[in-house]
């Protein structure tokens with residue numbers, strides 16, 4: 001059973017401070033231990049204030065590689081692109097913000113294969129994977145439904161796959177590339193940043209249901225190899 005630790009905050013500002021501080025600690029520990037840090041950061045809106053705070057941290061950013069934990073298959077620079085949002089925050093710091101989809105394509109399976117190839121060159125396991133959770137229990141871009149078996153149960157050496165959510169999520173109605181469950185749960189540090197009562201209930205139910213959960217976050221966490229920190233703001 002995965003060991004889960006809940007960290008609760010009164011508001012988004014406290015959540016941002018805590019998440020930024022924890023990510024900084026993980027990066028510093030990775031650099032001390034291995035000379036570099038590779039971290040996967042969630043897309044979406046919740047963690048952005050934490051990223052803004054993290055970017056101000058005094059870190060040896062040249063030793064840090066940042067990848068989006070998932071990406072929408074759109075041209076770089078598109079407002080829907082997670083790496084574009086991250087790059088706006090971190091490029092001045094010298095961190096390497098690495099696109100996982102080098103160019104937009106209609107062939108999401110091919111995009112998943114190219115992301116997987118790109119990621120193989122990174123040192124694994126990730127030092128950190130920060131996840132968000134959607135109201136439907138999706139995490140990264142692993143959405144509910146039978147079509148995400150490869151993302152959840154694919155070959156263990158697969159780090160990323162392309163997915164075509166059905167239905168397409170309203171906030172980003174495009175095909176995506178996502179870290180696989182294997183790429184997520186093997187991270188040396190696994191953190192979730194989420195807010196609101198509804199998502200808290202989704203996560204609590206998902207954890208109770210575990211591997212059989214209809215919520216991808218439950219199926220992902222069911223075999224996390226290390227304790228998971230969940231940072232939650234009311």
Ligand code: 6PG
Pocket residue numbers: 042043044045046047069070071072082131132133134138139140141172
């Ligand atoms: C994405 C995200 C996604 C996100 C959740 C929560 O690219 O869409 O990675 O998994 O983390 O949808 O998003 P919010 O934090 O905006 O609610």
